[in-house]
Amino acid sequence: xxxxxxxxxxxxxxxxxxxxxxxxxxxxxxxxxxxxxxxxxxxxxxxxxxxxxxxxxxxxxxxxxxxxxxxxxxxxxxxxxxxxxxxxxxxxxxxxxxxxxxxxxxxxxxxxxxxxxxxxxxxxxxxxxxxxxxxxxxxxxxxxxxxxxxxxxxxxxxxxx
Amino acid sequence: xxxxxxxxxxxxxxxxxxxxxxxxxxxxxxxxxxxxxxxxxxxxxxxxxxxxxxxxxxxxxxxxxxxxxxxxxxxxxxxxxxxxxxxxxxxxxxxxxxx
Numbered sequence: 001x002x003x004x005x006x007x008x009x010x011x012x013x014x015x016x017x018x019x020x021x022x023x024x025x026x027x028x029x030x031x032x033x034x035x036x037x038x039x040x041x042x043x044x045x046x047x048x049x050x051x052x053x054x055x056x057x058x059x060x061x062x063x064x065x066x067x068x069x070x071x072x073x074x075x076x077x078x079x080x081x082x083x084x085x086x087x088x089x090x091x092x093x094x095x096x097x098x099x100x101x102x103x104x105x106x107x108x109x110x111x112x113x114x115x116x117x118x119x120x121x122x123x124x125x126x127x128x129x130x131x132x133x134x135x136x137x138x139x140x141x142x143x144x145x146x147x148x149x150x151x152x153x154x155x156x157x158x159x160x161x
Numbered sequence: 162x163x164x165x166x167x168x169x170x171x172x173x174x175x176x177x178x179x180x181x182x183x184x185x186x187x188x189x190x191x192x193x194x195x196x197x198x199x200x201x202x203x204x205x206x207x208x209x210x211x212x213x214x215x216x217x218x219x220x221x222x223x224x225x226x227x228x229x230x231x232x233x234x235x236x237x238x239x240x241x242x243x244x245x246x247x248x249x250x251x252x253x254x255x256x257x258x259x260x
């Protein structure tokens with residue numbers, strides 16, 4: 001059951017929100033609706049983001065990788081959110097510093113320590129300015145899904161199974 | 162976790178949940194140690210679990226804020242994720258491992 005679910009219904013474009021919690025709530029609700037996470041996931045991911053921020057000041061555009069403890073997850077999945085306008089996220093490992101974030105990779109992890117290759121590939125995306133800008137500007141959810149799947153080596157699967 | 166051998170350094174790798182960023186950082190440090198023939202024991206944990214390893218650790222590498230004081234150096238590992246300043250970070254960790 002180590003498979004990570006990802007499809008175009010987990011790609012959400014044009015997200016608008018007044019702050020990071022707003023955005024996280026919206027993305028978590030989508031994961032919940034598809035049954036990948038428990039109802040508790042949304043509050044847990046928001047609380048964790050406040051305590052341990054996940055914003056990264058990457059080249060091209062800022063990213064965030066919100067996630068939380070495995071007990072809130074039913075099935076490992078990843079959701080990609082693209083914000084209409086950047087929203088400030090705390091920088092990972094910094095006490096107060098913030099960074100404007102455009103791309104959000106919300107991780108719902110069900111097994112600890114088991115997704116090393118996927119996580120490494122994800123960091124590979126973060127270190128590639130060109131791909132970050134492509135994902136931020138591409139208008140087709142399907143194309144975004146294809147590019148991310150290819151990069152993360154995820155098999156395309158139908159959502160909501 | 163394997164038993165601690167004498168002379169073998171214990172490196173703690175911590176993040177908020179102990180599942181995502183610390184997984185990537187642990188692997189990177191393991192590879193670095195192997196490349197340089199340095200024996201290390203890497204313990205991946207949540208930052209809240211660090212106190213439990215306080216007596217045996219020689220280094221803490223973390224992606225999150227550490228609000229408590231420890232008797233060992235603490236290195237911020239964000240560069241493993243963003244790639245920005247990665248060479249400097251690796252140098253810093255190697256220096257500690259070689260001590």
